Amino acid sequence: MPMKFLSYESIVAFNSIIKVAFKETTFILIDSPRRMPMVPSQNENQSPLDSDGEVENKREGKEQLNHPITTSDCVKNIEEKLAQVCRWEKENARFNRSIFRVPKNLREVELKAYIPQLVSIGPYHRGKAHLKEMESNKWRLLQQVLERKGHQVSLYYMEMLNLEEKMRRCYARPFENINSPEFVEMMLLDACFVVELLNVSVNGDKYYGYSRLNRMLTSLGLLPCIKRDMLMLENQIPLFVLDKLYPLITSNPGEINSVSKLSLKFFDSAIPVCQNLHHEVTNSNDPGLHLLHVVHQCLNPTPSDTSSRNKDGKEHQPHRLMGHSVMTLRRSGVRFKKNPSKNFMDIKFEKGILYIPSLVIHDSTMSIFLNLMALEQFNPYCSNYVTSYIRFMDGLINTYRDVEYLRYKGIIDHKLGSEQEVARLVNKFCKEIAFDMDDCYLSDVYAEVNEYVDQKWHVWRAILKHEYFTNPWATLSLLAASILLLLTLLQTIYTVIAYYK
Numbered sequence: 001m002p003m004k005f006l007s008y009e010s011i012v013a014f015n016s017i018i019k020v021a022f023k024e025t026t027f028i029l030i031d032s033p034r035r036m037p038m039v040p041s042q043n044e045n046q047s048p049l050d051s052d053g054e055v056e057n058k059r060e061g062k063e064q065l066n067h068p069i070t071t072s073d074c075v076k077n078i079e080e081k082l083a084q085v086c087r088w089e090k091e092n093a094r095f096n097r098s099i100f101r102v103p104k105n106l107r108e109v110e111l112k113a114y115i116p117q118l119v120s121i122g123p124y125h126r127g128k129a130h131l132k133e134m135e136s137n138k139w140r141l142l143q144q145v146l147e148r149k150g151h152q153v154s155l156y157y158m159e160m161l162n163l164e165e166k167m168r169r170c171y172a173r174p175f176e177n178i179n180s181p182e183f184v185e186m187m188l189l190d191a192c193f194v195v196e197l198l199n200v201s202v203n204g205d206k207y208y209g210y211s212r213l214n215r216m217l218t219s220l221g222l223l224p225c226i227k228r229d230m231l232m233l234e235n236q237i238p239l240f241v242l243d244k245l246y247p248l249i250t251s252n253p254g255e256i257n258s259v260s261k262l263s264l265k266f267f268d269s270a271i272p273v274c275q276n277l278h279h280e281v282t283n284s285n286d287p288g289l290h291l292l293h294v295v296h297q298c299l300n301p302t303p304s305d306t307s308s309r310n311k312d313g314k315e316h317q318p319h320r321l322m323g324h325s326v327m328t329l330r331r332s333g334v335r336f337k338k339n340p341s342k343n344f345m346d347i348k349f350e351k352g353i354l355y356i357p358s359l360v361i362h363d364s365t366m367s368i369f370l371n372l373m374a375l376e377q378f379n380p381y382c383s384n385y386v387t388s389y390i391r392f393m394d395g396l397i398n399t400y401r402d403v404e405y406l407r408y409k410g411i412i413d414h415k416l417g418s419e420q421e422v423a424r425l426v427n428k429f430c431k432e433i434a435f436d437m438d439d440c441y442l443s444d445v446y447a448e449v450n451e452y453v454d455q456k457w458h459v460w461r462a463i464l465k466h467e468y469f470t471n472p473w474a475t476l477s478l479l480a481a482s483i484l485l486l487l488t489l490l491q492t493i494y495t496v497i498a499y500y501k
Contacts, residue, residue, distance in 0.1 A: 096169060096170065097169065097170060097171065097172055098170050098238070098289035098290065098293070098379065099122065099124075099170050099171050099172070099233070099234070099236045099238070099289075099290060100172050100233060100234075100374075100378045100379075101124065101172050101234060102114045102233060102234060102374050105432045106370075106374060106377075106432050106433075108432075109370075109428060109431045109432055110366060110367075110370060110428060112367070113232075113366055113367040113370045113371065114232060114233065114234060114367075114370070114371065114374070115232075115234075116131060116229035116232055116234075116235045117130070117225060117228075117229060118131065118134055118222060118225050118226055118229050119131060119134040119193075119226055119229050119230070119235075120134070120135075120190075120235065121190050121193075121194065121229070121230060121235045121236060121237050122171070122186075122187075122190060122234075122235060122236055122237050123171065123175050123178060123183070123186065124171075124234040124235065125234065125235060126178075126186060135189075137193075138189045138190070138192070138193045139189070141192060141193050141196045141197075142188075142189060142192045142193075144196070145192055145196055145249050149248070149249065151248065155248070156188055156192065156245065156248065157184060157185075157188055159244055159245065159248070160184045160187050160188045160191070160241070161180075161184050163187075163240070163241060163244065164180060164183060164184055164187075166238075166240075167183075167187055167238055167241060168183070170238045170289075187237065187241060190237055191237055191241045191242055191244075191245050192245060192249065194230070194237060194242060194291075195242055195245050195246055195249045195250070195259065196249060197226070197266075198259065198262045198263055198266050199249065199250055199262070201223070201266055202262055202265050202266055224270065224363075224364065227266070227267060227269075227270040227364070228270065228364040228367050228368065230267075230291060231267065231270065231291065231292050231295065231367070231368050231371055232292070232367065232371050233292060233371045233374050233375055233378075236289075236290035236291060236292055237290060237291075238289065238290060239259065239260070239287060239288050239289060239290050239291070239293070239294065242259040242291075243258070243259055243287075246258070246259050246262075260287065260288055260294045263291050263294055263295070264294065264295065264298060267291075267295055270364060270368065271295065271299075271368065289379075292371060292372070292375055293375065293379075293382070295372070296372055296375055296376075296382060296386070299345065299372070299385060299386055300343075300345065300383065300385055301343060301345035301346055301385060301441055302341075302343055302345075302346055324395070324396075324449070324453060325395070325396060325397065325398040325399070325402050326396050326397065326401075326402035326405050326406060327398075327399075327401055327402055327405070329354070329396075329449070329453065330405070332452070332453040333352060333452070333453075334352060334353075334354055334449065334452065334453065335352060335353045335354070336353070336354050336356065336405070336406065336409050336411065337353050337354070337355050337356075337409065338355075338356065338357070338358060338409055338410040338411050339355040339356055339357040340357075341357050342357070343357065344357045344358070344359055344389070345357075345385060345389050345441075347389075347392065347442060347445055348445065349445050349448045349449055349452070352452060354445075354449065356406075356411045357411075358410060358411060358412070358413060359393070359411065359412055359413070360413050360414070360415075361412060361413070361414040361415065361416060361422055361425070361426075362414070362415040362416070363415070363416075365425070366425055366428070366429070369386065369390055369429060370429065372386045373386055373387045373390060373429075373433055377433065377434060384435075384436075384439060384440070385441060387430075387433060387435060388435075388440040388441055388442050389442070390426075390429045390430060391429075391430050391433075391435050391440075392442050392445070392446075393426060393429075394426055394427060394429055394430045397422075397423050397426045397427065398423070398427070399423055400418070400419035400420040400422070400423050401419075402423065403419035403420075403422045403423050403426075404419050407419070
């Protein structure tokens with residue numbers, strides 16, 4: 001005899017009767033050929049069935065019904081979370097992290113800008129296949145140092161071992177997967193490589209002769225690529241590690257008595273600006289966190305430019321971005337001139353003229369600027385001068401015509417294939433970069449340019465100049481037409497006067 005099933009309405013009615021009869025237990029039936037087991041319900045407003053039709057027994061819900069949450073419980077929960085935040089803050093302050101991982105959204109803009117291509121420094125890119133070739137050169141350099149100084153490797157190893165905990169705290173994560181001997185060996189090898197490279201490259205002919213490293217770098221042309229890799233945020237080693245090994249490795253420091261000064265002279269030719277970095281060393285109490293940070297500390301506008309925003313003592317209104325390319329500004333009457341200042345950040349606007357220092361763009365420019373901006377994004381104690389400058393240049397350059405004109409004016413000097421490639425490169429600089437317009441050393445320049453462009457008289461004057469004063473024939477035509485118009489006007493006046501006489 002075939003089995004008959006109740007309708008859905010009958011089941012609901014039956015279920016209601018059961019609920020009344022048994023207040024603590026609810027029987028759940030469904031209209032299905034399969035009979036479901038009868039289970040207690042924890043919440044009348046919540047279905048006890050999951051997506052597979054199986055019954056869930058939510059014990060937490062039952063406990064909450066038996067023990068309702070009070071206001072004091074909520075307050076206690078909030079206090080526990082606040083205490084956890086305080087512990088995190090203390091932990092971060094104690095760790096003093098300074099070498100970060102670049103987040104995914106920035107890496108997707110230009111992946112190669114953040115990943116070393118020749119040499120790995122530190123733990124982030126350790127062991128990658130395309131970087132293993134340089135590891136053998138690191139061992140050769142270490143052997144070269146030991147032979148020259150007559151030291152045992154144990155001396156350097158113990159120095160690094162004493163700094164292990166402090167070194168681990170400088171990175172975004174402690175790298176627990178790397179045990180102590182491996183970590184100390186890695187840091188020793190990388191630190192010796194960096195210090196010896198700086199020494200040999202800057203003082204090689206004077207103190208070290210033409211070493212094996214000189215031959216390798218000059219014959220293969222690797223030095224520019226190594227400099228680029230050493231200025232990547234993820235490819236850094238704490239500066240205090242280099243300072244510890246520097247007096248042990250160097251033979252005769254001469255006038256350069258610190259790693260910071262040595263590194264600035266080393267990176268001088270790599271930075272795409274005309275100023276000499278090693279002349280910009282200040283007597284700041286901040287010694288720097290790593291080599292990228294040391295370079296960043298020297299890239300500052302002149303103090304007079306940075307302080308001009310508040311010189312009148314008034315509270316400024318929020319500034320807006322300029323939003324005008326070079327060609328648009330030219331049509332609005334703005335002129336461009338090269339600022340002779342050696343500091344590439346010294347941009348100013350005076351009497352309708354935008355003064356911009358020269359900028360050199362080469363193959364490593366994007367990588368260096370992107371890593372400097374990444375450092376500014378994630379280190380709260382860094383200024384945002386580089387980001388402000390790049391954002392300004394990004395606003396000026398939209399197409400290759402903007403690059404052509406800036407190059408004609410001597411403001412841009414590029415080593416790339418075409419102006420179109422330069423425009424594409426500059427337009428990628430500020431993607432995914434957070435920028436606060438009110439915290440920008442160029443905010444006054446933005447305001448002055450916008451105010452100038454908003455005055456229609458400057459636009460009309462620029463149109464007149466562009467249409468009639470671009471070549472002598474157009475000027476002569478305008479002059480002849482003006483004279484003819486004047487003579488016609490005088491003739492008309494004389495005719496009217498003669499008529500009334």
